[in-house]
Amino acid sequence: MANVQIAAVERTFPGVRGGVPTRALEPIDITVADNDFVAILGPSGCGKSTLLRIVAGLDRPTAGRVAVDGVPVERPGADRGMVFQSYTLFPWLTVRENIGFGPRERGVGEAQRRAIADALMAKVGLAGFADHYPRMLSGGMQQRAALARALANDPKILLLDEPFGALDHQTRALMQELLLSVWEADRKTVLFVTHDIEEAVFMANRVLVMTARPGRIKSEVTVPLPHPRHWRMKTMPEFARLKEQLTEAIREETLRAAAMNV
Amino acid sequence: MSRPRVLAAFEPLVPIAPGARVALGIAFFVCFFALWGAATWGGWVKPLFLADPAKTFAAGWRLLVQFNFAGDIAITIGRVVGGFVIAAALAVPIGIAMGAFKPVEAFLEPFVSFARYLPASAFIPLLILWFGVDEKQKLAVIFIGAFFQIVLMIAVLIGETRRDLVEAAYTLGAGNRGIVFRVMLPNAAPQIAETLRLVLGWAWTYVIVAELIGAEAGIGHMIMDSQRFLDTGQMIFGIFLIGVIGLVTDLAFRAANRRLFPWQLGR
Ligand SMILES: Nc1ncnc2c1ncn2[C@@H]1O[C@H](COP(=O)(O)OP(=O)(O)OP(=O)(O)O)[C@@H](O)[C@H]1O
Ligand SMILES: [Mg+2]
Numbered sequence: 001m002a003n004v005q006i007a008a009v010e011r012t013f014p015g016v017r018g019g020v021p022t023r024a025l026e027p028i029d030i031t032v033a034d035n036d037f038v039a040i041l042g043p044s045g046c047g048k049s050t051l052l053r054i055v056a057g058l059d060r061p062t063a064g065r066v067a068v069d070g071v072p073v074e075r076p077g078a079d080r081g082m083v084f085q086s087y088t089l090f091p092w093l094t095v096r097e098n099i100g101f102g103p104r105e106r107g108v109g110e111a112q113r114r115a116i117a118d119a120l121m122a123k124v125g126l127a128g129f130a131d132h133y134p135r136m137l138s139g140g141m142q143q144r145a146a147l148a149r150a151l152a153n154d155p156k157i158l159l160l161d162e163p164f165g166a167l168d169h170q171t172r173a174l175m176q177e178l179l180l181s182v183w184e185a186d187r188k189t190v191l192f193v194t195h196d197i198e199e200a201v202f203m204a205n206r207v208l209v210m211t212a213r214p215g216r217i218k219s220e221v222t223v224p225l226p227h228p229r230h231w232r233m234k235t236m237p238e239f240a241r242l243k244e245q246l247t248e249a250i251r252e253e254t255l256r257a258a259a260m261n262v
Numbered sequence: 263m264s265r266p267r268v269l270a271a272f273e274p275l276v277p278i279a280p281g282a283r284v285a286l287g288i289a290f291f292v293c294f295f296a297l298w299g300a301a302t303w304g305g306w307v308k309p310l311f312l313a314d315p316a317k318t319f320a321a322g323w324r325l326l327v328q329f330n331f332a333g334d335i336a337i338t339i340g341r342v343v344g345g346f347v348i349a350a351a352l353a354v355p356i357g358i359a360m361g362a363f364k365p366v367e368a369f370l371e372p373f374v375s376f377a378r379y380l381p382a383s384a385f386i387p388l389l390i391l392w393f394g395v396d397e398k399q400k401l402a403v404i405f406i407g408a409f410f411q412i413v414l415m416i417a418v419l420i421g422e423t424r425r426d427l428v429e430a431a432y433t434l435g436a437g438n439r440g441i442v443f444r445v446m447l448p449n450a451a452p453q454i455a456e457t458l459r460l461v462l463g464w465a466w467t468y469v470i471v472a473e474l475i476g477a478e479a480g481i482g483h484m485i486m487d488s489q490r491f492l493d494t495g496q497m498i499f500g501i502f503l504i505g506v507i508g509l510v511t512d513l514a515f516r517a518a519n520r521r522l523f524p525w526q527l528g529r
Contacts, residue, residue, distance in 0.1 A: 078435030102434035
């Protein structure tokens with residue numbers, strides 16, 4: 001399907017009103033193989049969203065380059081689906097029309113759009129809400145719809161920016177299983193940003209830990225748990241060990257971030 | 263939590279029953295007529311300055327059946343709608359282009375901001391010189407008054423499109439056309455309709471001023487004529503009628519908005 005090469009990517013935001021520039025990302029190198037599921041963990045403000053936006057083509061690196069299958073990323077495209085940290089469903093479209101937005105932009109006909117949307121709504125558990133507008137949905141339902149909307153283009157790469165951040169624990173667990181089942185069935189290349197360690201270990205094959213701002217890759221942990229994964233794996237000793245290892249790494253960075261911001 | 267109903271009525275943003283809403287709206291008109299009646303029939307105001315309700319409506323009836331006032335009304339409505347439609351048809355696309363494309367904005371915005379402050383009524387003498395007192399002059403007054411306002415307000419509305427929605431659309435494969443026509447436009451559509459409703463109200467002011475200053479027909483012309491005969495009943499009826507027409511168009515606009523934009527929170 002697709003691989004992603006992030007090579008020496010760095011990003012500095014110009015200072016606000018002549019202030020000092022914000023260095024969000026130090027040079028970062030990540031290679032994501034075909035069909036890999038990579039989670040990125042890091043303290044708040046370390047540049048996770050910035051990195052994802054650069055891969056999506058929504059932001060440009062100050063230096064370095066991002067390539068997908070060897071082709072440099074210049075602009076956003078339907079081959080890289082994204083679920084944002086904030087709610088971004090189009091308020092004027094129903095759930096079905098939201099999910100059909102991408103296919104429509106590609107010129108897919110009405111009947112086929114409907115079929116795509118209906119299948120995805122069933123998959124994410126929104127079958128009864130086809131004609132609801134986003135404001136009539138709970139936060140969790142909106143993020144599920146946003147995930148379905150991103151999947152409707154059948155993108156080679158999925159960029160997920162804390163998609164479940166606003167959800168309660170139970171809904172979150174259900175969404176994790178849902179996303180895992182999608183990935184296990186369709187094998188997409190996934191870059192998944194989260195600050196939930198358990199979530200990262202449960203979902204990913206590799207977990208990258210970022211430092212406090214300016215962000216760079218502090219360490220990498222491979223998750224050797226087999227697929228398909230079941231939620232009971234969260235109670236395995238191996239799972240606990242990985243969690244502890246990552247908690248340790250994150251804690252250090254969070255303390256550093258806290259010290260920096262006081 | 264049970265509270266006295268009167269207190270509940272003054273909780274901010276708590277909706278009220280549709281029946282109660284209509285009843286309250288009508289209640290104000292009842293108060294208005296009661297006050298008007300009390301002031302005139304009670305002898306507080308001389309009839310020369312303010313006709314009583316009965317005389318006003320009698321004058322209105324006379325105007326309609328004897329003096330073909332319906333024709334005047336039709337002419338004025340025609341002017342307002344004509345001028346407004348021409349202005350909107352040109353201003354909306356330009357406003358959208360200004361809001362969406364920064365170079366267009368940089369090119370037009372300073373001039374439009376300047377032109378917006380030119381009072382339409384101040385152009386009337388000049389426009390009479392250019393066009394005489396015929397229809398073109400009336401349409402031109404409304405156009406000048408409405409066009410620049412619409413352009414600027416729509417440019418702002420389009421420019422305020424949430425960035426994250428635009429970005430989401432890009433990641434879904436939308437091109438620049440898709441962003442303008444399938445994100446920015448539908449996103450701003452309800453407020454655009456609201457803007458047009460507002461400006462249509464102003465168009466009424468311009469047309470009446472134009473008709474007061476120089477016209478052969480129209481509501482404003484009738485009001486001017488009535489002043490010559492000191493017929494306050496007719497004058498008040500004319501003003502009153504404009505309000506009624508405004509109210510009806512407003513209700514129509516609102517009903518249309520509710521139908522066209524069901525995704526908005528009910529207001
Ligand atoms: N458009 C911008 N202009 C200026 N600075 C920015 C901009 N976007 C992000 N930053 C800065 O870059 C840094 C990284 O931001 P980013 O949103 O990538 O963090 P994050 O890791 O996603 O945080 P969180 O976990 O809280 O979402 C922050 O310090 C932020 O202030
Ligand atoms: Mg973020």
